[in-house]
Amino acid sequence: MGNCLVAQSGGPTAVINASLAGVIKANQLNPLYDHVYGGIHGIEGVLEDKLYDLTNVPASEINILKQTPSSALGTCRYKLKRGQAEDFERLLSIMEKHDIDTMFYIGGNDSMDTVDALSEWAVEHDVQRRFIGIPKTVDNDLVPVDHCPGFPSAAKLANLITHATKLDYDAYTRPEVFVLETMGRDAGWLAASCCLSGDVDLLVLPEVDFDRDWFLEQVKRKMDEKGSCYIVVSEGAHYEDGTYLSAGDSANDGFAHAVLGGAALTLKQMIVDAGIAPRGVVQDLSRAARSSNFAQAKIDVEEAFELGMSAHARSHDPAFTARVVGVRRAKTADGSYAPEYFAGPASEFANFVKAFPTEWILPDYQGITEEAIEYFRPLIAGEAPIIYGDNGLPKTIIPYNLR
Amino acid sequence: MGNCLVAQSGGPTAVINASLAGVIKANQLNPLYDHVYGGIHGIEGVLEDKLYDLTNVPASEINILKQTPSSALGTCRYKLKRGQAEDFERLLSIMEKHDIDTMFYIGGNDSMDTVDALSEWAVEHDVQRRFIGIPKTVDNDLVPVDHCPGFPSAAKLANLITHATKLDYDAYTRPEVFVLETMGRDAGWLAASCCLSGDVDLLVLPEVDFDRDWFLEQVKRKMDEKGSCYIVVSEGAHYEDGTYLSAGDSANDGFAHAVLGGAALTLKQMIVDAGIAPRGVVQDLSRAARSSNFAQAKIDVEEAFELGMSAHARSHDPAFTARVVGVRRAKTADGSYAPEYFAGPASEFANFVKAFPTEWILPDYQGITEEAIEYFRPLIAGEAPIIYGDNGLPKTIIPYNLR
Numbered sequence: 001m002g003n004c005l006v007a008q009s010g011g012p013t014a015v016i017n018a019s020l021a022g023v024i025k026a027n028q029l030n031p032l033y034d035h036v037y038g039g040i041h042g043i044e045g046v047l048e049d050k051l052y053d054l055t056n057v058p059a060s061e062i063n064i065l066k067q068t069p070s071s072a073l074g075t076c077r078y079k080l081k082r083g084q085a086e087d088f089e090r091l092l093s094i095m096e097k098h099d100i101d102t103m104f105y106i107g108g109n110d111s112m113d114t115v116d117a118l119s120e121w122a123v124e125h126d127v128q129r130r131f132i133g134i135p136k137t138v139d140n141d142l143v144p145v146d147h148c149p150g151f152p153s154a155a156k157l158a159n160l161i162t163h164a165t166k167l168d169y170d171a172y173t174r175p176e177v178f179v180l181e182t183m184g185r186d187a188g189w190l191a192a193s194c195c196l197s198g199d200v201d202l203l204v205l206p207e208v209d210f211d212r213d214w215f216l217e218q219v220k221r222k223m224d225e226k227g228s229c230y231i232v233v234s235e236g237a238h239y240e241d242g243t244y245l246s247a248g249d250s251a252n253d254g255f256a257h258a259v260l261g262g263a264a265l266t267l268k269q270m271i272v273d274a275g276i277a278p279r280g281v282v283q284d285l286s287r288a289a290r291s292s293n294f295a296q297a298k299i300d301v302e303e304a305f306e307l308g309m310s311a312h313a314r315s316h317d318p319a320f321t322a323r324v325v326g327v328r329r330a331k332t333a334d335g336s337y338a339p340e341y342f343a344g345p346a347s348e349f350a351n352f353v354k355a356f357p358t359e360w361i362l363p364d365y366q367g368i369t370e371e372a373i374e375y376f377r378p379l380i381a382g383e384a385p386i387i388y389g390d391n392g393l394p395k396t397i398i399p400y401n402l403r
Numbered sequence: 404m405g406n407c408l409v410a411q412s413g414g415p416t417a418v419i420n421a422s423l424a425g426v427i428k429a430n431q432l433n434p435l436y437d438h439v440y441g442g443i444h445g446i447e448g449v450l451e452d453k454l455y456d457l458t459n460v461p462a463s464e465i466n467i468l469k470q471t472p473s474s475a476l477g478t479c480r481y482k483l484k485r486g487q488a489e490d491f492e493r494l495l496s497i498m499e500k501h502d503i504d505t506m507f508y509i510g511g512n513d514s515m516d517t518v519d520a521l522s523e524w525a526v527e528h529d530v531q532r533r534f535i536g537i538p539k540t541v542d543n544d545l546v547p548v549d550h551c552p553g554f555p556s557a558a559k560l561a562n563l564i565t566h567a568t569k570l571d572y573d574a575y576t577r578p579e580v581f582v583l584e585t586m587g588r589d590a591g592w593l594a595a596s597c598c599l600s601g602d603v604d605l606l607v608l609p610e611v612d613f614d615r616d617w618f619l620e621q622v623k624r625k626m627d628e629k630g631s632c633y634i635v636v637s638e639g640a641h642y643e644d645g646t647y648l649s650a651g652d653s654a655n656d657g658f659a660h661a662v663l664g665g666a667a668l669t670l671k672q673m674i675v676d677a678g679i680a681p682r683g684v685v686q687d688l689s690r691a692a693r694s695s696n697f698a699q700a701k702i703d704v705e706e707a708f709e710l711g712m713s714a715h716a717r718s719h720d721p722a723f724t725a726r727v728v729g730v731r732r733a734k735t736a737d738g739s740y741a742p743e744y745f746a747g748p749a750s751e752f753a754n755f756v757k758a759f760p761t762e763w764i765l766p767d768y769q770g771i772t773e774e775a776i777e778y779f780r781p782l783i784a785g786e787a788p789i790i791y792g793d794n795g796l797p798k799t800i801i802p803y804n805l806r
Binding site for chain 2: 008012014041044068069070071074075076077156159160161163164165167168169170171172173174196197281282283284286287288290291292293294295297377380381382383388390391392393394396398
């Protein structure tokens, strides 16, 4: 009986460690592997032989690990690409040295491509090692799944802050706009999700080329109608020519102002410069959106954990490689939400971006359709039971000292 | 038996409505007044005779009101000043019209000054009306109290986000700085509180004139030591000449870059320009810090509610005017935290700013003393029981349609 390796890659999420906890727990329930090693700082650390034994993490710590945000093993942006024979051989030597049969890689599109490339290379070189993916991304942009672990918690935090700041904004009589910015470079899922709160007047997504004049007309209409306008913008919003709003507005309008900072700052300045409102407030969720352990979505932490368990259990099959586990929405008799776990070819998870469906986008920046709302609703319903420390903060654990 | 009026003023907090709920509840338990009227949009709406009857808000709604952030009655920035006889007479006519004996005003320094000015004017003009203050401010800068309602919740949210984003930051190996910005124009309480999390490497407060070169030296030292530096800055941080960091760094350094945005953006750019780190991440808590209903501090919501009840109960005494209720820290046998409610002259609450004590500030931007940590600790300990809706968000209620 050999060992397995788990590593994390790409941007952290609020529940990526729940998937790690799932693999550890599953191996305690059914020890398919003698040891579960954690690779420190993703593939980067693994190539440097930085492993940490996670086999016997006690149950109490596993529960804390489930609610620890960020990547407990550290992460990396280094991408193993097809053709990097030296890296592949180095990885193989590490796996041989530690008798590692199976590598679980928790990450986004790029990491799933790594899983695919490694599996392919292993088959070509008759190497008996397996590579299995467990998805995560707050961007929610993987193709074959209903949603990605990490996204529901990010969406919950985004909705919590949308609703709270909307109430704060509404308390004033003075005319000003409010602009909330969310993550989402290529896909607008997180920004769109904010509409669930019922508080969004205008929504600016990367899926629709930004039309400055038409947008400003909508803002003006809202301000004229009710004296307020709550706007949500995705960081990846861009003009028709591909220029990001966050690159500043000067390239695309008649004004000479260079605007540094994000898309929200640009929109605010644009509205003020156009004389539609004398001032505006900007709220950028920034990193807080993806590390919101204090607002984990209930199904998110459950599913991320169970995906880790599912990946481990399926690896019982010696032919199980180049596969990624994922969640689909099950059909239920009463229409209530239920997850259905599946495994698919890593190639289907890799290198594609699932945009927010254009048929779910209302015209004129007016938000999203009822169908889209119904898609989001079950994802953020319910609260994860959080274990707090005496210091008033959720308990967290990082098994390995990363810094 | 006459009626009473409650209004809210200044910036909203996560628990300002708990004080409102306390007045309503207290009058249901002991109906000193026939009616409890809410003044809409602070003194501004009151002068326009915009009142709303809150006497019989049902218990279930009072519980939701306690956890509703922002100002449920709306707020204003309009300040009643001494000598504005016309406004004072207009207010009196509204109070006479509705048979209002007592006005409770929930707000910060300025509002407490309004309470004082109105009481003084009433005495001078032999007007039998009373004016009573209930404090709130996330800035925590009122002089006679141990802390201000609204601050503990803001501090809790700030610590939650500090800890979560610190873990996120630590997951990476690449050299970059992290800069978190909090509210606090004149006093650094909120920024300083973030040190409670144990995650802050450097702290920049308004209480210490900013020394660019010395600060950069400390950043460099941290980066050299451990490859990372987590910085917290108060929006009110400023140079010796009073120029805010948020006004941009160009006026005070040798560089030509104009930086728009807040203090955190300025610090990040300053560090990058100095070549100490190639990049940085900025997290601005902005409005989210003060409307964090999903992270209300337990004692904060309790005390804000009880201050409302206390103000109401004390108004039983016909001589009780020009007074503000507040919280001191009680001496307990076992040293555990307990609040002690008191009432003091409004003049002591008004027009002074309590800075974060300089003796609690460590030199070289290194954070705060253990004594300061011990001051903050009980304020954010414990979680308020939040009632969630089916939509996954805390239930909220705004009795009057503000927009």
